[in-house]
Amino acid sequence: MQQFALLTSLILIFGVIAGFLYVAINTSQAGDKAEIQQSINTLRTKTLWLMIGVGVPLTLALAYRWPHAPEGFQGEPITVSAESGQWYWNLSQFELPVGTPIVFELTTVDVNHGFGVYDEEFELVTQAQAMPGYTNKLNYVFKKPGLYTVACLEYCGVAHHAMLAEIDVVDPVTYANNQSNE
Amino acid sequence: MALARMGHNAFLIGGFALWLFLVLPGTTDILEANLPSHFLVQLPLLALVGWLLGCDPRIGRVFRTADWNRYGITGLVLALLALLFWMIPRSLDASLIDGCMAVAKYFSFPLLVGLPLRLSWPAAPFFVKGFLQANLLSMIVFLAWLYHAAPVQLCNSYLREDQLLLSQFLIKIFFVLSVIFAFKPIFGFSPTRILSRVSEQFGQHLVRYQDGHS
Amino acid sequence: MSESDVIIAKDQTMPTGQVSLIARSAILIASLVFVLMMAVGLLLRSVQGGFVTIAPDMFYKLMTLHGVGMVGAAGLAGFAVMWYFLNKYVALSKAMFLAFLGTFLIGVVVIIGSIMIGGFGGAWTFLYPLPVQSGGVWEAQAAILFLVGLLLIGVAFLLGYLDVGRALIKEYGSLAKSIGWPALFGNAEAPPPTIVASTAVTIVNVIGTVAGAAIILMSIFNAIAPTFSVDALLAKNLTYFFGHVFINASIYMTVMAVYEIVPLYTGRAWKSSKIFLIGWTITLFMVMAVYPHHLFQDLAMPPWLLVAGQIGSYVSGIPVIAITTLALFGYLFKSGARWDLSLSLLVLGVFGWAGGVIPAIIDGIISVNKVMHNTMWVPGHFHFYLLIGMVSMAFGFMVWIGRQGTASAFRGVEKLSFAAYVIGGLGLVAMFLISGANSVPRRWAEHLVQWQSYSQLATVFAVITVLGAIAMLFYGIAGAAKTATKT
Structure with a gap:
């Protein structure tokens, strides 16, 4: 997702750069004002229709499947309470099964915090805010096992960057065994 | 002739009549029975008394001296200070228990809020008016929050439910006032002009209708 | 005068005398703050890079200073630009x-005191309830001082905008007329474009100030009487509404320099075409409607x-690219x-604005925001349209007004120097965006x-x-000094 976003942005940004460079190179020459105005008007009409005709349906389509409901979120979920505070995460369980729908119930005892989940390669896989007075329910399905890190993603004071926790994501059989052993 | 003289004194008569009506024991009992009507009906009506009195040009002549109320600043500050005092829940509460405070309220709202406002508002420069309007809007949101967030009963005489109700009313008033304040700057005429236009047209229509039938 | 010399275009209708002096002083103050705060930003990045070590509380204080200083200076610079050109009309x-x-x-001064003496480090967004719940790092008094400072700045802008509103109404009859609805x-x-913008x-800024003042008053009262708590979601809505409107308005004000100065070079007047008017009317509503994109999580x-x-996030970008940028292209091309x-x-400023809109729109997609929100992507996009844009x-206005x-x-x-600013700025923004795409969080000491x-x-x-x-x-400064000795 992130790399796709970066690539899309870079392509579009380079398009804008190319437009500016082309115009900048041609600025000092003389040209027919009316003719240029005419072609700019045509270009503008096309751009407007493109941005409205393609972009608006696209953004609608991207919101059509509710983005906060992850794919494969089926069946009975496991509910994990995640209480946050300056500067700690207190999860009801720190071991979770892979491929199973999880509901993180995010709360905070003091200020706003951001519940950001990082995988083993330290890529952000999902996040939601924990805010005073509310229980935000973050739905997620871990796609691969490993040691995940929960990091705070909403500035919360002097130890914001040190507000970390770990979640061990294991296969469902191991998870079930460990649960029954407890 | 008598009617004309009465018309001449309409603002004074209206003002004093409203004043008298508002301080009648029966009226005060009803209006002070709950917080929203006390805050949002009685207090504005008491201020309206002063405003009506101020509409009489003779009162205006007595008070509006360029020496002390240039640009309406003095009068507006006076009105704001009086208003600020009565916005403290404890003051309002005291007016229900303490007779002196009650009398103070019945006199200060007309004479220290409504009257100075009427005498000063037209003279105030645009930025003063706009500044006060913007501040009033922020203050209404703030008060709505204050009455909503109060963990305790702020007044001895009113319950918490009353506070919550007042808070909801204040939010509604905020939206109505926002539209009223924004209307003239945006459209260039006061919303009341629509009313007068409509009634004018209606009147002309009526005249034409009568002409057609006579 | 060598062949390569050009006479910086001067227009007889441009304000001179005291108006020019006031605008020049204001833009110089704002630019000085820009440079100082850039130095602070440089320090923050070098701390994150491990070149320099400072204590986290100092890092967050400086981060707060950098944010509030830049936003304040952006507002001041924008207002100076708008005020100068409005004086034409x-x-x-x-x-x-x-x-x-x-x-x-x-x-x-109050804000600097609250940070450097009071130790306030709650970030410029003063997101409730962090200012009053610092975890023991700074006192509530420091937060109150910071909020009072913000309130004063809000009062200042309210006064400024009220005078602008008064003048517009006096000249055009109403704001509906000055924004061009009858046309x-x-x-x-x-x-003219400057009047419309x-x-x-x-x-939007008068409305934004009302919202901002309301949440600041609540926060101050809460700091004094903590039992009166603010709904955290309401606080977030009010704060981001105010913040989004304020910072965007600073770009809108500064772009008036483009409307007014570029025609002096090209000989082609910037026109209030129908599409231009549509763009500003859409922007008027959109800038107030899109703030929920700060609250996707x-x-x-x-x-x-x-x-x-x-x-709304997407639609807001359309006027910037399809109207402002293309209009500029038409005015510049073979002029x-x-x-x-x-x-x-x-x-360069218009490029920065148009370019910055792209990563902003990308992050304004909820499913992308899920893994980009509060990463370095966010400062990436706003440094694009603030540092390279606004x-x-x-700076363009400042240089022009000193040399006209x-x-x-x-x-x-x-x-x-120009190349340094472009290369440095683009590189800085690229590093932010690439860091964000690699999940590096923002605001980490x-x-x-x-x-x-x-x-x-x-x-x-x-x-x-x-x-x-x-x-x-x-x-x-050199331009201002030259003009000062000349007059």
């Missing part, structure tokens, strides 16, 4: 501008508001305009080792940017 009060500037500067919906003559800015928000935020420092900075336009009517070539050293190389490269680019910016400030 309407009668504004110089006394009111000085009242604005005085109140603004008092607010700045849009009928056949009336459209007001000023009207939109005035409306607040799952307690009503979903329809989030969807509206996503669509015979000669490049100099001022024109280059102004065009600040470049402000004088002979000036685009000298080699100026080209070098210490970075993981594997993230430090991004910040180290960013530090190098930041040094280049600061050097370029110092050069711009130098040209601005």
